[in-house]
Amino acid sequence: MTATTHDTHDAHHHGPPPGFFKRWLFTTNHKDLGVLYMLFGLLMFFVGGAMAMVIRAELFQPGLNLVDPHFFNQMTTMHALVMIFGAVMPAFTGLANWLIPVQIGAPDMALPRINNWAFWLLPAGFVLLLATLFLPGGAPAGGWTMYPPLVLQLGDSFPFLIFAVHILGISSIMGSINIVATILNMRAPGMTLMKMPLFVWAWLITAFLIVAVMPVLAGAVTMLLTDQYFGTSFFSAAGGGDPVMFQHIFWFFGHPEVYILILPAFGIVSAIIPTFARKPLFGYSSMVYATASIAFLSFIVWGHHMFTVGMPLAGQLFFMYATMLVAVPTGVKIFNWMATMWQGSMTFETPMLFSIAFVLLFTIGGLSGVMLALAPVDLQYHDTYFVVAHFHYVLVTGAVFSIMAAVYFWLPKWTGNMYDEKLGKWHFWLSTITVNVLFFPQHFLGLAGMPRRIPDYAVQFAEFNMISSIGGFAFGLSQLLFVYIIVKCVRGGEKATSEVWEGARGLEWTLPSPAPYHTFETPPVVK
């Protein structure tokens, strides 16, 4: 692929507008908004992380030690909401904003003003959500899944929760519509769909998932709202409704949602592994079809979250087999990444280390997922720490590791400086070791029967909980190093070349580092 750059620009389009507020508050530039999204994600990563630290501190030893049980429940609930809607989704959207236009040779996103609006709704939504911590009765404490009738007993925080979810939903829907419009309309000449980088493909599919399911969540929480304040009985058995129906509607959203949190990660490692293996990605088109298949399957497997509600045998069998089917396209992907590395001239810079750890540790999470898919086994595992271990392997060592890999991979392109490789490796090894100390013992706790979302536990679980908490504190502290490395890289460092990585392929690497404020105002020609 080659790019032709023209050096004739409109005079007033050279750089960002002057003034801090004008630049950041009103910006419609995809790179600025990408940065804002990622910084917001990083901030929320630490807010949600602080909540996780409270949880692990309380669970360090059996007994009620530090916080009262009601506050503990607020922490588990808010940790999930903050991490899902505040950290991982905005970080991925930020990466999409920054990278998709430069990867497809577009000058900006298709709808720049919508882009600005979508971002600024996020802080608004989180002000609403986090403000509940200071309300009498505290923050939502019924679990992030918002099951009625429990969620209806929240008190003052209930309407805040509902409207925060509405706002965050609108934000992510607008962001996704923008991404679809950009990818389908703004590609450079010659950039056919099947030439797009996999990150772009993964995000195109993710955006469709978001547009399809976020409105369903919005509908479900609206029903909760009317049940509480307007006398409807969608989920109240007393009025002819059914609380189990909420679970059906919620998980119809919820399962695609967990793939929204992982598909962009697949795109990221599909960019990084070929670069450092110095080989083209193995099975590009099978990767595209596998991603699309996973997205399709995500709509018909929601029942596996509900095996214990008293579902009839036929339902259990259907959801069990459909869920196990997800392992097939996922297996194709794992195979392709390994085949890409096979006989490659690999080097192990930090982004590659995080990507390899992603493949390995995400697979562990995938395999525990297959175990949970088995209805008869799930009756034992349901709502135990085994589930907690499973989804933290796919979300922390999966989604979060991929985001870290992406930051290290593209940071030189964003800042023009190389990050400190030595510190990056330190960050990688500290994170990878501690995250396993943190989450691996939770498998054993779950198999031994420790339920999730409890502030106290039987003494036989003490050792593994203490190990897990130590891992948790160490993992949390290690992330401060991540911030330090980013700050250090922004401030200076070895100058990056435009290619940055030997063997990097794609339009973004034809741009100088740091990439200018406006890029591809004249489309590149893709051959």
Place this chain on the structure above:
Amino acid sequence: MTDDTGYHGRSGGRTAAKMALVAVGMFGFGFAMVPAYQVFCEVTGFNGFVSNEASAGPGDVEFDPDRKVTVEFVATVNGSQPWTFRPKQSRMEVTPGELYTAYFVAENQYEGSTVSQIIPSVAPGTAGRHFKKTECFCFTEQRFAGSEQRDMPVTFFVDPALSERTQTVTLSYTLFDIRDGELPDYDEEAAELHAGAPQSAD
């Protein structure tokens, strides 16, 4: 920009409008799941769906007089409301096709009058369609005077079409206090501990 595979420069407004339409449609789909769910449960009998309306008697269907099915009775009060609610008999041996009557006792422990709605459910779920009630206190709202205790009958039969594999059917009732207005202060502290926050009961 005349290249037929590249679209550089198109505004994307039309795509955005179509996607917005999908979003609005899916919002509606979430609500459409409510009646769809009811119909699905009614048709398949999944989820222990039980009709809350009177059915006709067993009529002249043929049945095996020697067949026996155990019916178990369970009664629960929703939330921490000031009620006692229990079945008078914990189980009955019934012959599918014949009519039986069972009694439940409810007592309003609050001093004022109140209204309750009692909701049935049947386990296993697949038996729900075959458990028929000709008369039941659950069909209508039940009004209770302060501290009133009352026996309430349910007349039912098990449809002989019930699968031979089902030996035991559990009939479970949940009592919901649906009076308007505020909760009585029967034990505010306990209620707050339970819910973590004040709750309204409508």
